[in-house]
Amino acid sequence: MLFLISSSALEQTTAEYKNKTLQQSGEKLTRLNQEERRRTAVELYGCKMNCCGLITVQKEPVPLKSIEVELEVRDHVATVVSTLNYENKEDKPLEAVFVFPLPGDAAVCHFSAKIGQTQIVAEVKEKQEAREEYDDALSSGQQAFLLEESEQSPDIFTLSVGSLPPGESASIRLEYVTELAVQADDGLRFCLPAVLNPRYQPQGSGGASVQVTSVPASLVPYSLSFSARVSSPRPVSKVESNCSLDPLQYVNTEQTQATVKLAAGHKFDRDVELLIFYKDAHQPTAVVEAGQASAKPGSLMGDPVVMLSLYPEFPQSVMSSGASRGEFVLLLDRSGSMDCHTSNSKPQETRIGSARDTLLLLLKSLPMGCYFNIYSFGSRYEHIFPKSMEYSEKTLEEAVKKVEEMTANLGGTEILQPLKHIYSQPCIPNQPRQLFVFTDGEVSNTKEVINLVKKNSGSHRCFSFGIGEGASSALINGLAKEGGGHAQFITGNARMQPKVMQSLRFALQPAVVDISVTWDLPKGVSVTVLSPPITALFQGQRSLVYAQLTGESSEAAQGCVTVKYSLAGHPSQNQLHFTLKPAEDTGLTVHGLGARTLIRSLEMEERENRGQRDGGVKKKVVELSVQSGVSSSFTAFIAVNKGNSEPIQGPLVHRNVPTGRLLRSLGASPAAYVACSRSGSTSRATQHASLACDSLPFMHLRRACSALTMSFGARKNKSAALSKIDKSLAAFDDDVDDDTDDKSAMPTQPCRDPLLQLVSLQKASGCWLLDPALAAALGKTSEELDKSKPASVNQEVWATILALIWLHAFKTDAKEEWELLAMKAVSWLRAQNAPCVEECVEAGNTLFGCEMQKNVLGL
Structure with a gap:
């Protein structure tokens, strides 16, 4: 394993935390010079040091200056255009490497670079071929750009900007399309990932992991501008975000189109999340997109592609049985x-x-x-x-x-x-x-x-x-x-x-089984389904199906899709009729998503058959990726500026652009701070790794060492490793008295939420007991509960009805959280066949000063 620590973090360790108490008493912390701190860190973490591993704003210039993002949402599909602006302010040619996150189901479909007035559009090629072309371009002094997806995780990409001359600027344009997931509150969620935390490399795993040069998210040295345009056949009711937004602006009177952007002063210190709400969002839809005129008919890109959004409705009689x-x-x-x-x-x-x-x-x-x-x-x-x-x-x-x-x-x-x-x-x-x-x-x-x-x-x-x-x-x-x-x-x-x-x-919900999808299309039109078979259906949740349509049809022709399934032994079906006329102004968005869906399925098949494959599946993925222009784990985007009049002279300086990561809390286990890689890797994305120890107090070094030893398992003999750590810790000299305990650094325990306090008291059967703990959770005394109880009522029945009244009267905003356990309580009460329920509800209303009806409580 290779661990790299930034010099700025090392310079900070003693100055910032010299007065923090070590977990073992009697040890003193001395003022260490930089070289001693280096040696100590090597002893503690068993790692080599290389100060270029973490690029910091204090030590080295960062070539990425700004990111501009334009989002276009059409119904539940998002097209994202990101422009990354680079500038080389150094006196030597630069290679900038930026590891960054994208949504895991995104289809990257365009990559280009602009240097001065020269525009270079990248091509998709087999990954090793693209890497070799990139390296050849750099060695000959040409400008080159490489974008590749991680082989381990499809939500991590590496962008290499090579041979950027001194004083030169470059703009990288990256475009991807993605589906928006439906959330619990029926909002469609879009997330622009800004934070990429180091991915943990499991013990003994093969292959090199993509590494991230990271800084605290608040210190990311480049800016973000973000704007969005939303359109849908149904009105846009609202757009919410975890970041401050300017007011939503409607473009038309029907309110089916709207624009929004981040408020001024936004810091790129968190993921940008949008929740988009439409009126009547749960409507089945179908979008047919025309093929590419220049592509061969019969190919994926030459034929129309349909995207179906299905919202199956289950029979209420079956659903109510539970x-x-x-x-x-x-x-x-x-x-x-x-x-x-x-x-x-x-x-x-x-x-x-x-x-x-x-x-x-x-x-x-x-x-x-x-x-x-x-x-x-x-x-x-x-x-x-x-x-x-x-x-x-x-x-x-x-x-x-x-x-x-x-x-x-x-x-x-x-x-x-x-x-x-x-x-x-x-x-x-x-x-x-x-x-x-x-x-x-x-x-x-x-x-x-x-x-x-x-x-x-x-x-x-x-x-x-x-x-x-x-x-x-x-x-x-x-x-x-x-x-x-x-x-x-x-x-x-x-x-x-x-x-x-x-x-x-x-x-x-009862498991849906025997799911099948059948197509009814005009004569002469055939279908090739691009999506894997549907394996799960839930009430009110969307299922997406992509399919290629081959053949000729009139514009007035219609198709029909029928989803059949069995639910709790009851056969059911839902149908969706749609026109085969292609929609206007969709570009090749649906084709990109359909190609991405098929590529992911083929990649999964290739992994399942690894070791006994003949390379045929991988070849299919590469061919489909190149044909569609959509990224895969086996391909990469490569762009070379072959129009350079003269080769760029001078040694090429490597710069890792930092990605934001989250700061851990003071008591956090530092194992998660470590980004590790295999030292033998030749991949540009794995040349550097970082240990962000700038926020690690010395009082937690023992815990850190223990966690690191356990987490990264480089040493087989744990006791020997811990002994080495103890010897290293003993070298420190603590300026704090032996009996001093810095309790101010420990986080305080927050008061428990009253709702969770009440929930914790419910029994497995669904009832509550009449005791002081329940009284405290309800904000009353035991005497008040006893005094209000009708004489002939069982204590557990009284306690359970009180809990139900309190939930319905004072926690309606959290009904989604307690509704199931309240149903369990109602079932228990019904099983008791308890008398005087109405009298209990009236007494409970008097106690709490509310007016809940028996039927509202489910009784």
Whole structure:
């Protein structure tokens, strides 16, 4: 392993944290000169030093000056044009390398460069061929530009800008198209990733991971301008964002077109997230796009392509029956990065803390009769029970106790091994397995993880949750897509609980089986489906299908698609009729997305057959990528300025452009700060890695060393490694007295949310007990509860009705979070066949000063 530490971070370590207390008492911290600090860091982390690994604004100029982004949203498809402006202010030719994130399902379809008045449009070529052409151009003194997708994760790209002469400027234009996912509140989510956290490289994994030169997001030395234009057949009701926006401007009176842009003064310190809301968004649609006139008829780009948005409607009689069975397996990330703040506006709330609260709510909402287990992972994995256990009061209490003790103390992000263990466990008859994965999604072996989920998709559904800025969209979306589930992202001020509860509702829906899609087209028109078969359908959720249409038809001709499926033993179907007349002004957006969909399917097939392949699938991917101009893991965009009159002279200076990363909280495990690479790699993207130790207090060095030893596992003998770390720590001399304890540095425990306090008291059966803890959660005294209770009513019945009244009266804004556990409470009350329910509701209303009706409570 090769670890690189910036000199600025080393210069900072003693000055900034010299008075922090070490975790072992009696050791003193002395003033170390730079060379001593270098040697100490090498001893502590077992790494080599190279100061050019992290480019900082203090030490070296950064060639990327600004990014301009123009977003066009048509219904639920987004076209994004990014212009990256470079300027070489040094006296030598530069090569700038920028590793940056894009949405994991984006189809990059255009790449060009402008130097002075010269415009160069890149071509898509096989990746190794493109790299060789790039290197040849640099060695001959020509300007060249290379854009390539990571082979491990499709949401990471590397842009190399080569031979930029002194004083010269260059503009890089990058265009991609992507679908917008539907959120729990029916908004369409667009995310412009600004933050790219280092991807954790699993122990013993092969291949080199793409590395990121990163600085704290607030110090990113380039600016961002962002504007968006939204259009839809239906009115645009509103646009929300985690960043400050200028007011929404409607372009027409029908309000079907609108523009919006970031407010002045925006800092590129977070992902830019837009939520776009349409009126009547859940309408099936079909868009037919004409083929490219210059392409060969019969080819993907020469034929029309149709994009179908399907919203199946399930019979209400089947949906109301509900599901009361299932094996619920919850998999929680406890790596060091989960100690990061959930958002800048909530510094007291960490990702792991929010996840703990969410697991509590999830556990309390599970139905009686189901089975469950909880796994957590970091560099290793743990489970609460040896196997999934039946849901009961005893198992629930044990699980809740273990969850409350969970911290982000397991080191790295080894998600593959716990998944393998879960899939090795036999499924429970008549208890369909539902897997919930909570992670901040920073792993380098994304495709390997997704491939494993796909192999086991027949035995379970997978629901995934990306927590915080910088989560890998490729991982989160890929887990859900291949696992037949649903993906959610929790960023900014968004609460995790309502999104998780929406996914639980999906998981409790009966599984849809025997899904088939049939086409009814005019004579002479045939269809080639580009999308993989639909494996999951949920009430109210969109399914997208891309297909190539071959043959001639009249403009008035119509087609029909029928989706057939079986739901809880009931055969059902939905139909969508559409015109074959191509839509206007769509360009080749639908073709790009269709090509991307087929490319991803072929890449998955190639990985599944690796080791026994003949290269045929990879060849298909390369041919399709070149033909469509859409990126893949086996191709790259290459542009060479062959019009240079003279070769550029002088040695080429390599500069890594930093990408924003999130600062961890003071107590966070520093394992997540490390970006590591294999020292033998020849890839330009892996020449440098960084260790951001500028925000790491010395008081946490022991924890850091332990986490690093466990996470990156370079040493086989753990005790010897820890002994070496202890010797290194002993070299420091602490200026603080032995008995001094810097408690001010420790984060304070926030007060518990009253809703979560009430939820924590509910029993597995759905009832509450009449005790002082319940009184406190309801904001009353035990005496008040006892005095108000009707004489003939059972205490548990009274307590449960009070809890229901309080939820409906005072927590209506959080109904999505408590609705399922309230239904469980109502079911329990009905089973008691309790008398005097109406009298209890009236007494509860008097106690709380509200007017809730019995039928509103579900009674």
